[in-house]
Amino acid sequence: MTQNNSDPASSEGTPVLVAVGEGLLEVGVRDDLPSDYLGRGFGGDVANVAVMAARMGTRARLLTRLGADAPGRLLLDFWRRAHLDVEWIAVDPSAPTGMYVNAVRQGGHAFGYYRSGSAATRLSAADMDKRLLDGAGALHVSGISLAISGSAAQAAERAAELARDSGVAVTFCVNHRRMLRPDTDRNLAFARAADIVILSSEDARAVLGTDRPDRVRAALGEGPQEIVLTDGPAGAVVLTGGEIHRVAAPPVVVVDTAGAGDALAGAYLAGRLAGTAPPDALELAVIAGALSCRWPGCARSYPSAQEIARVRAGASPDVEPSYGESA
Template sequence: MMPDILCLGEPLLEFNHVGGADWRQGFGGDVSNVTVAAARQGASAGLLTRVGADRFGRSLVEMLEAEGVDVSHVSRDEDAPTGLYFVTHGETGHEFAYRRTGSAASRMAPQDLPPGLSGASVLHVSGITQAISESARASVTAAMAAARQTGARVSYDPNLRLALWPIEVARPTILRALASCDIALPGLDDARILMDLDDPEVILRRIQEMGPAIVALTMGRDGVLVGAEGEVHHIPSPTVEAIDATGAGDCFDGAFIARLVADDTPLDAAVYAAHAAALSTLGHGAVGPIPNAQAVRDAMRRTKDRSQIRAN
């Protein structure tokens, strides 16, 4: 049986520098993080991907299974490795170094997709998956088309990574995907580059004009702008003593989609997801600090941020 939320992308093994000579092994990959975040909120979520037939790939699958993620569409590649990345921290924030060229996930192809993607309510994809190889890019396009045919909503995060592909290729590809999705989840920094605009509200409305019914523009410490049903709202970011923002945007995406599937309004889903994302910065790594639903509900009761929401 297909999970309610099906995510297509690359899971990675993570090594996070926590000080001195110490590195903490964890898990990451933007779409994989989204899947785990959705599952921790109680949603039915699954990952569609390829991993290497190596210890790293086995560790990732074991982690996903422990999180309650459906791994029935995770295939193992005997000839390609599982991707890795390293996180370091400095005055300007966190920095990433990847070892993913030629990875198993980069070899995903449209023929790897389950027939029709039947049964999923939401398909989530990202610009990073489109960037890692031409065959992965074709897989995203094919998956989005298949989701449309079955009536599933498509969720899309541009996640622009210019180290993976040039802007001349990235911009038209991402803009086409934004125009074809139902739920757009861009980050402000990426959107400014892609849209060649600066003002967040102008960016959000321009993306709305492209076609998505729901747009949630994440702005880091400045919170989230969410546009849906003819209204735009600003949700402040809860104040926390952040340790590591790795994967915070992915946590937002997973929590937001999970609440939409649970029939929350886009505004309520965004309030919930903003709290989840803030809590996810309280520890090192992308997956470990992702909160569960109880932690998010407790934080919402403490902060009462709904009183701060303003309509624009």
């Protein structure tokens, strides 16, 4: 099936991906650049998923809260340029926008988060309205959406209730983060009730005690119709219809892996909303995740639909990426 391009006008009438959770401003530091270098980036897992979906040509809507501050304004401006529907983003003058530091070092990166008491943690069930799901094909939530605060978890759960009442698919990225002290039972219940579950091998081992695809399938039960299990540079598998489909990742020169899993998730969900079969959607998604590693930062590093198509057609993945803030 033909994949949508990144022109927002071309996606009119297609199902909307609705994401509920947090956005974060990124401050990037690198060991291989001068000591006065500071990079500006844009993150938050569900926000990243929405940006990647929009780059694939999918209409994407984000519900979150931002502070009335410079980080909030930078995020909102970036999301608008990325063609997200930002109508449901509330500005809270009494709380700051969350931030994180992405310190890229030889052999990996380290995150430092500053989100305690952030505006996004004040999301609540009162923020939910059925109109949020107008035109929606899927509601996307993550384990971080459930973990940043009790009220945010209630917001995500209420959104899922409304989605099911409206016949909208629920998708869930497990994104288990120990530092947030997640309620594993709550997250597992959400995953088992979701239609599509995306998790890394690390997530699977932490939450399910195994990363073997057959055992992951058994542990999540019969609720999820599709399970995407990612494994970094090894690629990913999708379990659906009693079958397991594997996709290897293309080799790239890795600069920063931050946000690669979100890129994969966003491209996969965009493909599925466009009617692409799970194995083909996963192929696009794995390419998207790999290409995102060529530049530092999260959403700013995401490739376009055209870049992904070129690599799928056999082009080298290490051609000059279309890096920048525009989608």
